[in-house]
Amino acid sequence: YTFFPGSPRWPDSKRDLTYAFWPGNNLTTEAKSVFTRAFDRWSTVIPMTFAETDSFTIADIRIGFFSGDHGDGEPFDGVLGTLAHAFSPPSGRFHLDGDENWVVSGDISDSSIISAVDLESVAVHEIGHLLGLGHSSVEDAIMYPTIPSRTRKVELAQDDIDGVQQLYGKNPNYNGSSSTSSVQESDTSGAH
């Protein structure tokens, strides 16, 4: 796992975050529920909660689907290519490419459309960025930068869990294995 330069994270006073959807997208309840599931995957392992709010302007995390140049200097490029991007804490901006063929449910590997992209897989990855994680070289990790179309990958890997718990600590209710690795190794030899 990696962090953004300077390891930015949400301040201690912000452990219960709100998120909202760009009203212009008019997302269905079903599409919104995908993001709820994605947030839940992270809140399971760290002591943070995520709740939807209707107020886009004051939400901590603002989610929107946009096409091409959408004003943040990082234009989207149409079908496939870049799928989404998200900003480091505490920005909260989460943008998805509106030109992709996003699929909300079902077995996406069965799709006859080779450009079909699993929405939850990308959402879980981008939430990792919103929390402060950078890209990982571990191929099984959610934070690995690429995902083939017609592929679903939504389960946090130990690498993801170790990284996010390094930033926020462990959810006391999480009964999985705790973080055991660290980027810093302590010297226990007694020598200096």
Add this chain to the structure above:
Amino acid sequence: RIFPDTSSIPPGLFPNNATAAAWDNFKKLSGCRAGQKLDGLNKLKQYFHDFGYIPNTFANFTDDFDDALESALKTYQQNFNLNVTGELDEQTLSQLIKPRCGNADIVNGTTAMNSGKWTPPFNTTSHFHTVGH
């Protein structure tokens, strides 16, 4: 375009199942190596620049396979657990054209992915003998 499930994608949305992914054009660069010049290499340099592998100081992109591109390729290959050849081999190309997150792998010239990891050239605990003062 958000579809409840795959069956709800209207037939004929993409005739012949074609995609408009710009990165597919990289396939024609297969086998390209340092010293060569090939149409389209400037686009590949732009790609590496976008994801942090070529710094702004080298942002004047030509179709030359120069040192900046070779260095970017080697770093990319390290980050994605590929053989570090510095060439546009098939394995690297197939990774390059995969859909991906738009966030850069290298921010402000620093990376903590594989290429930023430092491995000691020897085992410090078995070779260093020190006395505390």
